[in-house]
Amino acid sequence: ILNVEQSPQSLHVQEGDSTNFTCSFPSSNFYALHWYRWETAKSPEALFVMTLNGDEKKKGRISATLNTKEGYSYLYIKGSQPEDSATYLCAFSGNTGKLIFGQGTTLQVKP
Amino acid sequence: ETGVTQTPRHLVMGMTNKKSLKCEQHLGHNAMYWYKQSAKKPLELMFVYSLEERVENNSVPSRFSPECPNSSHLFLHLHTLQPEDSALYLCASSQEEQRNTEAFFGQGTRLTVV
Numbered sequence: 320i321l322n323v324e325q326s327p328q329s330l331h332v333q334e335g336d337s338t339n340f341t342c343s344f345p346s347s348n349f350y351a352l353h354w355y356r357w358e359t360a361k362s363p364e365a366l367f368v369m370t371l372n373g374d375e376k377k378k379g380r381i382s383a384t385l386n387t388k389e390g391y392s393y394l395y396i397k398g399s400q401p402e403d404s405a406t407y408l409c410a411f412s413g414n415t416g417k418l419i420f421g422q423g424t425t426l427q428v429k430p
Numbered sequence: 431e432t433g434v435t436q437t438p439r440h441l442v443m444g445m446t447n448k449k450s451l452k453c454e455q456h457l458g459h460n461a462m463y464w465y466k467q468s469a470k471k472p473l474e475l476m477f478v479y480s481l482e483e484r485v486e487n488n489s490v491p492s493r494f495s496p497e498c499p500n501s502s503h504l505f506l507h508l509h510t511l512q513p514e515d516s517a518l519y520l521c522a523s524s525q526e527e528q529r530n531t532e533a534f535f536g537q538g539t540r541l542t543v544v
Binding site: 323352353355358360361362363364365368370408410412416417418419420421422423 | 473474476520529
């Protein structure tokens with residue numbers, strides 16, 4: 320059974336705080352790691368798709384790193400804003416091609 | 431707007447009803463997917479269509495029946511569902527079958543089976 324674990328499950332921070340969350344995934348048969356942001360009443364939206372060990376991707380104040388050998392990825396948000404409040408999902412893709420999602424980290428940013 | 435549209439947004443149905451969920455994308459994508467999200471569980475892949483051919487049926491009960499008449503449309507036909515099938519059903523599409531291509535999701539259909 321392939322498991323993708325995300326921690327923490329939920330997080331409350333003040334506006335301006337920087338924060339990070341973790342995604343753990345199987346380190347064997349790795350193909351890609353996806354991060355999505357899912358705001359309430361909206362569709363999940365892709366943030367990053369990462370394939371290379373040691374890769375680091377950035378989009379504005381959000382960045383992600385990838386360690387395929389040990390099976391983890393971090394998502395960082397610098398200077399959190401209320402509009403960053405959402406559930407952040409990671410998904411692992413192995414050699415079967417299927418995306419296996421974690422349960423998500425729900426971030427609440429207080430003004 | 432992600433370019434993937436699902437209808438209806440909400441659906442309440444009895445256990446003996448037959449209903450269908452619809453998904454439409456005009457992004458020119460070749461692959462389409464149905465996902466289910468039950469309360470407090472991760473998104474779970476149900477079906478994958480690539481170039482209108484079903485390539486994945488993730489051990490889904492036969493009371494869920496997908497249909498992909500063309501590359502832009504995907505349906506999920508529902509019949510004799512159980513209350514435990516109540517969940518959010520999300521459709522997604524991607525340029526090719528998912529691996530390192532990002533998926534574009536619809537807003538989902540919130541299904542309640544009574």
